[in-house]
Amino acid sequence: MLTFTEMIQHPSQWLDASGPFSDIVYSSRIRLARNLKKIPFSHRANDDELRTVFLQAKEAAHETQLLKDALILDLGELDSLDRRVLAERHLISNQMVELYHNRGLVVTPGETLSVMINEEDHFRLQAITSGFNLNEAYEKVNQLDDELGSRLEYAFHDQWGYLTACPTNVGTGMRASVLIHLPGLFITREIDTLIKKIAKKGFVVRGLYGEGSDVKGNFFQISNQQTLGISELETLERLEKYTRELIEQEKAARDRVFQEAKNEIEDKIWRAYGTLKYAHILNSDNMMNLCSLVRLGISSNWIKETDTSRLNELLVFAQPAHLQRLQGQPLNVDERDVIRAKLVRENLDREN
Known part of the structure; x- marks a missing residue:
């Protein structure tokens, strides 16, 4: 059971x-x-x-x-x-x-x-x-x-x-x-x-x-x-x-965004991916907004290093209660931001 x-x-x-x-x-x-x-x-x-x-x-x-x-x-x-x-x-x-x-x-x-x-x-x-x-x-x-x-x-x-x-x-x-x-x-x-x-x-x-x-x-x-x-x-x-x-x-x-501002949006998407992959401090709102851009990059076939299901998991497991349950102890906001960034890095580094 x-x-x-x-x-x-x-x-x-x-x-x-x-x-x-x-x-x-x-x-x-x-x-x-x-x-x-x-x-x-x-x-x-x-x-x-x-x-x-x-x-x-x-x-x-x-x-x-x-x-x-x-x-x-x-x-x-x-x-x-x-x-x-x-x-x-x-x-x-x-x-x-x-x-x-x-x-x-x-x-x-x-x-x-x-x-x-x-x-x-x-x-x-x-x-x-x-x-x-x-x-x-x-x-x-x-x-x-x-x-x-x-x-x-x-x-x-x-x-x-x-x-x-x-x-x-x-x-x-x-x-x-x-x-x-x-x-x-x-x-x-x-x-x-x-x-x-x-x-x-x-x-x-x-x-x-x-x-x-x-x-x-x-x-x-x-x-x-x-x-x-x-x-x-x-x-x-x-x-x-x-x-x-x-x-x-x-x-x-x-389609309009990609036609009218392809270079700018592609740059934003890759910057978002780089931040998620290497950041050591991430608050919840920042992570959500960065994941939104990366999700767009995956859908557009620009980013192939990760997939939508991994980002879906992050939307849940990087939330405050999940982070504290993962660590087995209460965490203040600053501590959660550090653990969240670590979780995101590990998620993006994980082999398929």
Whole structure:
């Protein structure tokens, strides 16, 4: 059986850059919000009720085919650093790092399927895949939803659909999102206009870690806003359509940059690679921005000394909690910057 320590020592399966358009789309994710009938939502439930939800989730997980080999974690048994590690791996929310009593996580080997227990809703089912692959993520999470739903009594209303703690999730309870890398549109200064257009179409644009996070390294998370009065398939079709448009716009922006300022952008890319390969101090924001340029260089076939999957790994393993877990001790900001630079150098020096 997989252990917590074993899991966090290895990169998540979806970081392998094997999915479609993975040079531009980092990941695709589908999340379903579900609640148990007759038990108050998590923020109103007492400790006994929260514990009941947790125990029912564990029992149901053991009985499902998709979760039979999953790791089940009680967040109250982990320290704050390990909870932060889970947040950096996109497995729990920042809220659960601080609010962990009677909260839990079910996660499969490879971390492509997971269930947050007693976050805002009783259950947050999640499937995450490499690249632009919303349909595969949807199929996985939908199958998991069917398995759990046959064992748990969900709160469902014939008119309103799935009942959720936040009204914006009522209906399908589904959030579909892509995490997309758009350096070309940033360089051509088209990104702000496009973000406004996307927002007008009913989508939300956030940073790498979703709600409340800033945009770093030219990574943008785009997700649906509407869950009521629209089917899951309609939501997927709309997000697929706009994501494909963004991919084409990003490709066109890159082509223009390479045609109009090839020498300048190539110089910036190689300087970024050289800094990552030889720097002895790197803060998180600097690393993200440099990795963005190197990622662009790999996609353009200028840089062949490393690959996209290694940069994907760095986006997780060079985060503060992972660095401290790697060292086995707390680190201040300056110490983390030194360890981060060392990790990046080792990553880029590693043989394929």
